[in-house]
Amino acid sequence: MDSWLRSKRLRYFDGCTRQSDASKHASGVSEVVGEPSTKKPETGKKESERKSEFGQSLVVEEKMGDIFDAPEYSVLIHACNCEGFWGAGIALAFKKRYPKAFAKYREHCNTSDKAILRGTAFLIPPCEVKGPKQFIGCVFTSGSIGRTKDSPTLILANTGPATKKLLKQVAKLRKTREIAELRMCQINSGLFNVPWKLTHAVIENLRVEDDCPSTITVFGLR
Numbered sequence: 001m002d003s004w005l006r007s008k009r010l011r012y013f014d015g016c017t018r019q020s021d022a023s024k025h026a027s028g029v030s031e032v033v034g035e036p037s038t039k040k041p042e043t044g045k046k047e048s049e050r051k052s053e054f055g056q057s058l059v060v061e062e063k064m065g066d067i068f069d070a071p072e073y074s075v076l077i078h079a080c081n082c083e084g085f086w087g088a089g090i091a092l093a094f095k096k097r098y099p100k101a102f103a104k105y106r107e108h109c110n111t112s113d114k115a116i117l118r119g120t121a122f123l124i125p126p127c128e129v130k131g132p133k134q135f136i137g138c139v140f141t142s143g144s145i146g147r148t149k150d151s152p153t154l155i156l157a158n159t160g161p162a163t164k165k166l167l168k169q170v171a172k173l174r175k176t177r178e179i180a181e182l183r184m185c186q187i188n189s190g191l192f193n194v195p196w197k198l199t200h201a202v203i204e205n206l207r208v209e210d211d212c213p214s215t216i217t218v219f220g221l222r
């Protein structure tokens with residue numbers, strides 16, 4: 001693809017920072033993200049080379065394995081609805097492992113304006129009395145669940161802004177807390193029914209501010 005056109009498209013993604021933007025432009029997103037990324041992973045580049053006056057590109061590293069098998073004080077990221085349910089899939093596994101974090105997530109949903117939750121993020125500090133101490137990173141990629149979940153187009157439009165906001169929250173946290181790893185599951189690819197390669201393309205095309213983590217490791221079971 002013509003590099004100028006490609007850079008315009010990437011800028012379009014990064015520009016969707018509010019739900020209203022995401023909704024407004026959602027119809028154009030599937031065309032962009034439906035195209036498999038031709039961009040080579042930039043893992044070979046030095047961090048300084050990936051940085052520019054516009055921030056840095058995000059590197060997505062993929063590994064096979066269990067997201068929960070992480071060192072303590074890692075950030076574990078998963079996709080959430082805005083209704084306050086972790087009722088199935090990996091969310092249910094989070095709820096069982098981290099019930100107090102679930103209570104914080106539910107309270108956040110219940111006390112927030114649902115109209116603006118989509119495309120945002122919520123970082124929950126370790127709060128369990130028992131079990132491993134982990135930060136839980138919630139990215140709100142769909143308003144609801146089941147048959148009323150958002151369309152794949154809208155979920156993808158929410159994913160970029162939500163991930164960027166989470167990384168910004170991690171950047172702030174890193175100033176005062178030690179963080180071991182940043183782990184994400186293959187968000188949106190199960191119950192939200194969005195092929196992982198489309199979400200992957202959105203995330204790896206993000207540009208983040210220089211103080212944000214520059215690498216996300218995605219753990220998949222297949």
Ligand SMILES: Nc1ncnc2c1ncn2[C@@H]1O[C@H](COP(=O)(O)OP(=O)(O)OC[C@H]2O[C@H](OP(=O)(O)O)[C@H](O)[C@@H]2O)[C@@H](O)[C@H]1O
Binds near residue numbers: 190191
């Ligand atoms: N231990 C593990 N380590 C690594 N990867 C693991 C894993 N266990 C499962 N996976 C994979 O993790 C991906 C996500 O798959 P999921 O279907 O769960 O999540 P999603 O992001 O599509 O959808 C979110 C909504 O699902 C929920 O349920 P409710 O809507 O509440 O009913 C929420 O509340 C949200 O709303 C799939 O690739 C799984 O193979």
